[in-house]
Ligand SMILES: Nc1nc2c(c(=O)[nH]1)N[C@H]1C(S)=C(S)[C@@H](COP(=O)(O)O)O[C@H]1N2
């Protein structure tokens with residue numbers, strides 16, 4: 178690798194992060210294994226005119242496309258050049274009419290795990306609900322069947338085993354945020370923890 182290529186890669190790595198080639202598995206609690214997708218749904222609720230629920234079949238019929246990104250975990254690993262397939266958040270939002278007070282989002286996963294982020298970050302064109310990573314269906318460990326991916330924030334905001342999207346007027350801490358992680362989590366600003 179020449180120096181310019183090396184520098185170009187290095188410019189994609191936020192401060193305090195180290196590149197990994199693997200795909201570490203990180204979460205609180207146990208991995209979910211589904212055997213009956215007829216019981217799975219994704220519920221869109223909170224400050225919406227009408228709640229929307231996607232069954233697994235409905236969800237899988239939504240338009241999917243490829244996304245490429247770099248991901249940055251707060252525990253200091255970064256993984257470049259991920260190739261995903263998923264549903265753009267903008268595609269989901271075609272089915273949802275937000276109330277004007279909606280400013281924040283809570284992503285709800287299985288086991289009551291959740292994470293918060295501002296609405297505008299959720300709505301970025303780089304945010305999506307992923308079903309495949311590097312050509313493979315998500316494994317149970319990585320959030321099968323559907324995980325959020327919000328690549329411009331630390332990877333803890335990318336909820337695995339996603340089951341709900343809740344729109345809120347005010348920010349509210351999710352699971353790790355209640356346990357000292359930063360409310361926003363910008364990797365370029367090293368917004369890791371919020372202890373004072
Ligand atoms: N449902 C759920 N999603 C989660 C977590 C979790 O504990 N539960 N952990 C987050 C954290 S801290 C990270 S770093 C990433 C890790 O995703 P990976 O295991 O696919 O690498 O998932 C995020 N999504």
Ligand SMILES: [Mo]
Nearest residue numbers: 203250251333
């Ligand atoms: Mo993490």
